[in-house]
Amino acid sequence: MFNLINPDGTVRDRLPVTLEEMKRLYADMVEARVYDDKSIAMQRQGRLATYAPFRGQEAAQIGAAAALQAGDWVAGTYRDAALNWKAGYPWRLLILGRTGDERGGQLPEGVNVLPPSITVGGHMIHAVGLAWAEKLKGTDRIALTSFGDGATSEGDFHEAMNFAAVYETPTIFLCQNNGWAISYPVEEQTRSETIADKAVAYGMPGIRVDGNDVVAVLVAVREAADRARRGLGPTLIEAVTYRMGPHTTADDPGRYRDEAQVAEWERLDPLVRVRKLLERSGAWSQGWQDDLEREASSRIEEAVAWAESVPPPEPADMFARMFAEMTPNLREQAREIHG
Amino acid sequence: MFNLINPDGTVRDRLPVTLEEMKRLYADMVEARVYDDKSIAMQRQGRLATYAPFRGQEAAQIGAAAALQAGDWVAGTYRDAALNWKAGYPWRLLILGRTGDERGGQLPEGVNVLPPSITVGGHMIHAVGLAWAEKLKGTDRIALTSFGDGATSEGDFHEAMNFAAVYETPTIFLCQNNGWAISYPVEEQTRSETIADKAVAYGMPGIRVDGNDVVAVLVAVREAADRARRGLGPTLIEAVTYRMGPHTTADDPGRYRDEAQVAEWERLDPLVRVRKLLERSGAWSQGWQDDLEREASSRIEEAVAWAESVPPPEPADMFARMFAEMTPNLREQAREIHG
Amino acid sequence: MAELNIAQAINSALDTALAADERVVILGEDVGRTGGVFRVTDGLRQKYGADRVVDTPVAESGIIGAAFGLAIAGMRPIAEIQFLGFSYPAYDQIVNHVARIRNRSNHRFTAPMVIRIPFGGGIGAAEHHSESTEAIYVHTPGIKVVVPSTPRDARGLLLAAVEDPDPVIFLEPIRLYRAVKEEVPDIYYKVDIGPLRVEREGTDITLISWGAMMRETRQAAKKLTEEGVSVEVLDLRTLSPLDRDGIVASVEKTGRAVVVHEAPYTAGVGAEIAATIQERALYSLKTPVRRVTGWDTIFPLKRSEHHYLPSVERIVAAAESALED
Amino acid sequence: MAELNIAQAINSALDTALAADERVVILGEDVGRTGGVFRVTDGLRQKYGADRVVDTPVAESGIIGAAFGLAIAGMRPIAEIQFLGFSYPAYDQIVNHVARIRNRSNHRFTAPMVIRIPFGGGIGAAEHHSESTEAIYVHTPGIKVVVPSTPRDARGLLLAAVEDPDPVIFLEPIRLYRAVKEEVPDIYYKVDIGPLRVEREGTDITLISWGAMMRETRQAAKKLTEEGVSVEVLDLRTLSPLDRDGIVASVEKTGRAVVVHEAPYTAGVGAEIAATIQERALYSLKTPVRRVTGWDTIFPLKRSEHHYLPSVERIVAAAESALED
Ligand SMILES: Cc1ncc(C[n+]2csc(CCOP(=O)(O)OP(=O)(O)O)c2C)c(N)n1
Ligand SMILES: Cc1ncc(C[n+]2csc(CCOP(=O)(O)OP(=O)(O)O)c2C)c(N)n1
Ligand SMILES: [Mg+2]
Numbered sequence A, B: 001m002f003n004l005i006n007p008d009g010t011v012r013d014r015l016p017v018t019l020e021e022m023k024r025l026y027a028d029m030v031e032a033r034v035y036d037d038k039s040i041a042m043q044r045q046g047r048l049a050t051y052a053p054f055r056g057q058e059a060a061q062i063g064a065a066a067a068l069q070a071g072d073w074v075a076g077t078y079r080d081a082a083l084n085w086k087a088g089y090p091w092r093l094l095i096l097g098r099t100g101d102e103r104g105g106q107l108p109e110g111v112n113v114l115p116p117s118i119t120v121g122g123h124m125i126h127a128v129g130l131a132w133a134e135k136l137k138g139t140d141r142i143a144l145t146s147f148g149d150g151a152t153s154e155g156d157f158h159e160a161m162n163f164a165a166v167y168e169t170p171t172i173f174l175c176q177n178n179g180w181a182i183s184y185p186v187e188e189q190t191r192s193e194t195i196a197d198k199a200v201a202y203g204m205p206g207i208r209v210d211g212n213d214v215v216a217v218l219v220a221v222r223e224a225a226d227r228a229r230r231g232l233g234p235t236l237i238e239a240v241t242y243r244m245g246p247h248t249t250a251d252d253p254g255r256y257r258d259e260a261q262v263a264e265w266e267r268l269d270p271l272v273r274v275r276k277l278l279e280r281s282g283a284w285s286q287g288w289q290d291d292l293e294r295e296a297s298s299r300i301e302e303a304v305a306w307a308e309s310v311p312p313p314e315p316a317d318m319f320a321r322m323f324a325e326m327t328p329n330l331r332e333q334a335r336e337i338h339g
Numbered sequence C, D: 001m002a003e004l005n006i007a008q009a010i011n012s013a014l015d016t017a018l019a020a021d022e023r024v025v026i027l028g029e030d031v032g033r034t035g036g037v038f039r040v041t042d043g044l045r046q047k048y049g050a051d052r053v054v055d056t057p058v059a060e061s062g063i064i065g066a067a068f069g070l071a072i073a074g075m076r077p078i079a080e081i082q083f084l085g086f087s088y089p090a091y092d093q094i095v096n097h098v099a100r101i102r103n104r105s106n107h108r109f110t111a112p113m114v115i116r117i118p119f120g121g122g123i124g125a126a127e128h129h130s131e132s133t134e135a136i137y138v139h140t141p142g143i144k145v146v147v148p149s150t151p152r153d154a155r156g157l158l159l160a161a162v163e164d165p166d167p168v169i170f171l172e173p174i175r176l177y178r179a180v181k182e183e184v185p186d187i188y189y190k191v192d193i194g195p196l197r198v199e200r201e202g203t204d205i206t207l208i209s210w211g212a213m214m215r216e217t218r219q220a221a222k223k224l225t226e227e228g229v230s231v232e233v234l235d236l237r238t239l240s241p242l243d244r245d246g247i248v249a250s251v252e253k254t255g256r257a258v259v260v261h262e263a264p265y266t267a268g269v270g271a272e273i274a275a276t277i278q279e280r281a282l283y284s285l286k287t288p289v290r291r292v293t294g295w296d297t298i299f300p301l302k303r304s305e306h307h308y309l310p311s312v313e314r315i316v317a318a319a320e321s322a323l324e325d
């Protein structure tokens, strides 16, 4: 398993990032975690719908997004808020979406992140089509799709991997193997040794990386992105990580998993090891940490305030969103709802 | 690639079959080829619907079926008439089916062959469920599913392989890699080195065998069957073979493939090598060959005569076949059709 | 007898079926360890073991296809799909195989299996969690479609479905899982698949619904009754085969009908019901059959859900307009 | 102008679209080298290259999902599924993604793509090759469903579908591919998606159909005309959005209607049409709307096909019984 930063913050190898970059990655992970915590709290207060926390997966998501360029495509899941945010999806729209408002899916022009997919598995092939289009158009854009261990059981994973390999599309398949598909552990989901091994079936490189090591993920995705941009086709990256929280705020992991396992992964926290590394370089202080958290908090609170101030959707919007131009049938129904 | 009999009829190794068994395998392949030829001819005469010839794949099909025991399940495709027949599907019912009569799918009790699947890929998982049931019931029956190279691109292949591995069902996955999915060559369908390699993704053994060598196929399937019966789970077998004829009688392979390729495979004919081997052992003579062909012909002609004598289906059958007991709606419609 | 809600009634039916017939196995995502995302299979794995209550990979086509094989080889599988919107990856297996094997083999092979699927909106869920696409399965010959709206029916219909020699899709109204309780016999009893249930008798107008919309329909009926209207309420319970005789008999009596469903308007099951009524009872009809349905839009997220779901007011308004004719 | 059959008209539209807009790409099983199993894409790969007319693996979900991604990123994909019965593995992609991205992203991302699918029975084909399950797509908000029955409409509707900013399922009646020829303009022209075509005007009864069943419907109309009946014939051409106004206008004039389709009776598109007519034109109706449809059975194999498909006789009989009222 490819890894650069040890859990205690020591490094295996010279890191291919500057200290400034390292601090940026850390700051982003902190901000993501603040968002995660706030989202859970807001769900408890009844202000947000069911939420799928990513705690423990910050390194995989921030590291991957940090390796992308503006204009690259991202197609991820309901658990990928940190990835999507780092790729340009504003907190305020993510939050608006979670209040149950379709306008949360309307990304700013230029941000090529698809609104997260809620069905498991269906979106991976989209990143193949997106990348294929860029290849046909002759741009150097690529597409990254992120998905869970559970998603690799879906037939759509297989078709997506195969299409990407066959047409050599510039696609990165990023599997966040977080140990669980809701209550079903990854050890039972498949008998392949690793998820990275599955790349063999498609003649594609398969890389296994420590998903709690933000730099290792960054490097792995960057290399895959380079290959993709150079026309060498797709890569599967398995980022080995862990879902520290429940599947969603509606889930009770006590029903199916051992606290001991959670405690073990607690030791491997993706933020802690970077903090230790920075500490060792004299680049971390409690004051800085407090600043980061306070600033992140205030940005996210602003976003929340904004989202909560968005007037409720008009009934007419529902009809208008179906096609470029409303059909006579929809016009009629929109009139009817207005009474 | 596992292989025992060379194209010239010499052998690589001591064959684990008696001369009598060898003759039986040969006789079955001859009978299958007679059926294939007749089916094409009858389609040309307008007596049978579109037909998918298996010429060139006799060894893969007869060898595989010969390795099974009575009661084992078989779930194959539209091209598997030889396999199905050897597993107990009578010619007369296969032919009745091809006249466009659902009664052709009504196998005799005790013959556990599913009527062939026409959709590509959907039936592989059935063999997982069938085998799983036998495992739960504690019998030593297994299930074999046969499919083409093209079918390995379907998501259902992936889900079937994964379920079989996860639940360790006694299932044999037999891929007849015949080089083509209609007009799409196997080299383009996937970038994996071989189809057998795909087994890695499921932690399953993957065997590549010379599909034109009836004994090699027999041995490979027998070993997989032994493993399955001993509770060691599923196996993927790639039988490398070639579709000598068109995809179906409606297809014109001249549009997409080189005659040179066909000629090359002609030299590897699965019947010829066994004939040469038998010749070398003094067990083949032209007279015997003529007998085999004549007897096969007459059996198949009898089957054809029988199928053609089956009175046309009653309209009522269509309704009665939907459920164990007709719904009021179907009873009404059945009355209506009677005028 | 015990006071049970629908989720508990289904759990009790599953328990009964597992105990009564060792061929019964349950399989689906998260049905085992955690007892299903709605806790409907709670406790069953502990009681019957991991071989009979089986957690599966996230692969809906695999679940249905494997259950189909199990059924053909003599088991009685009960497969769960987590939400109706996730049944689509299994659509091919359901339509092209499950619904067809009896026909394909002229009765030689059959697939006695149940596919349990929670469905419907109203809980402010994420995308894909609110579908009511029962019409696509009602349009599929070879499978039955059952939709309870009461705990008693839920238990009885599910036991009937498990015993049925043919495949049954069993749709469970999420919004009602824990909304209603009633006395449910713990004896082994079945509610026949097919006949509708006349829930309230009346002579002025027939309200027709199923599943979660029965709640609004009942409330509308109550309101109309208070206004002095004599309302007949039909809970269809089975959507395929449809109890056409029951529907027609009611409308022949009342001369007016309102069909209520959550699914989109166009080509929903309401269309079939309205078409049937005009076909067989045109001359009894005093006014067109009204359809009060979801709109022809994607089921919206939480903030717009109340705009989408048929309300008591819309049902009452439709009934009142019908009563004017 | 050239005399073309429907297969040729579609081929000519594809050729025109590929030439006119370099964003257009065709993908599907066997569409390239061999020009499609019905030869509808014949010659296009040779002319436009393997990058624009792309043979794909046998993976319907992959084809639709990849086309969807292509469309979002600015291409204009035309995906082919070989038969309607093979569209089911792609059902999830169509319903859960293709039909929903505009809604999910509030117009930010869209999927302007065409899904071409041959459909319908009558050629004595193997199982799964004769489906007419258009109703399941008509019931799906967010996609349009188009069905030509003439060469001229085929070319014009396909060019309109390629230009449409939203996804269009384009159903091609197999039985008519080579059955009819007519003069088809080679200029770039479009036939609007939506409006039905009044193929024959009349005042006594309206016959409504689409796709391959237009043939039997036309023959029935001819027969009835010979008997002195004034028949109006509607070719719907677009099933979603449905031209309700056009249908209602005709039935308000004639007071009688027969809907003809191959799909099973229960919850077919005929149900929607009958429901709409009774809803909006009840008081014009002299007699119930008749549905002449396939039965609620699996589409049978060759020997029983003639029992299944609506015949000219059944249409005429339904019309005659309607005319008695
Ligand atoms: C097609 C489909 N099937 C089932 C579900 C229900 N479901 C939601 S998340 C999930 C588990 C996914 O696990 P994994 O892919 O590992 O992602 P994670 O939640 O761990 O990030 C399931 C089964 C769904 N959303 N879509
Ligand atoms: C789901 C589905 N998609 C497409 C088809 C059309 N089709 C029939 S056979 C075939 C090629 C299959 O190739 P392969 O699996 O290699 O089997 P072979 O015909 O070579 O035996 C295709 C695409 C189908 N029958 N089912
Ligand atoms: Mg996971």
Ligand SMILES: [Mg+2]
Pocket: B148, B149, B150, B176, B177, B178, B179, B180, B181, B182
């Ligand atoms: Mg092949």
